[in-house]
Amino acid sequence: KQEVTQIPAALSVPEGENLVLNCSFTDSAIYNLQWFRQDPGKGLTSLLLIQSSQREQTSGRLNASLDKSSGRSTLYIAASQPGDSATYLCAVKETSGSRLTFGEGTQLTVNP
């Protein structure tokens, strides 16, 4: 059974810092990996999707990498801003079926 772990569970940084969120998964037979952002009480916003054949994806200040063989993905946020404060979730889609397996999330606080 696929298990997804996110470290750290919570992170507090001053504005302007570059930071890295980590995601690991136990079964490397994934179809793709998706990073989401969730604000309190709101739905999930898809940030980046990396297909299993890709190594990284970039969108603005966000860069996500995937090392499928070691079961790891990182989300890099450059020049963090208070508006980046949210919970960040990674989720893997397995090769078979449509199921997403989510990590527990990293709660990020960026202080002005």
Added chain:
Amino acid sequence: DTEVTQTPKHLVMGMTNKKSLKCEQHMGHRAMYWYKQKAKKPPELMFVYSYEKLSINESVPSRFSPECPNSSLLNLHLHALQPEDSALYLCASSPAGQRQFFGPGTRLTVL
């Protein structure tokens, strides 16, 4: 139209009530999903519809009944719920096998 909409935003119901949650998307996505999310936990998959047919039911109690009347609409019918069913209910859609787009959710409280 590039969003998933959900109604209502908030719902309070008693344990004997019958209510429905509605989800709509006009992106032509053929897969639609219901998730349940408790506070400070990741979403848990409940149901998946693929091409308007139920393809995954994650052993959800029968008091939750999904329905997909057409390719744009997904309903979740609720009956005889328990207080522990109180949660944020999220709908999502995706093109086959690709990125999932989530709606804003319905905050459900069962008294």
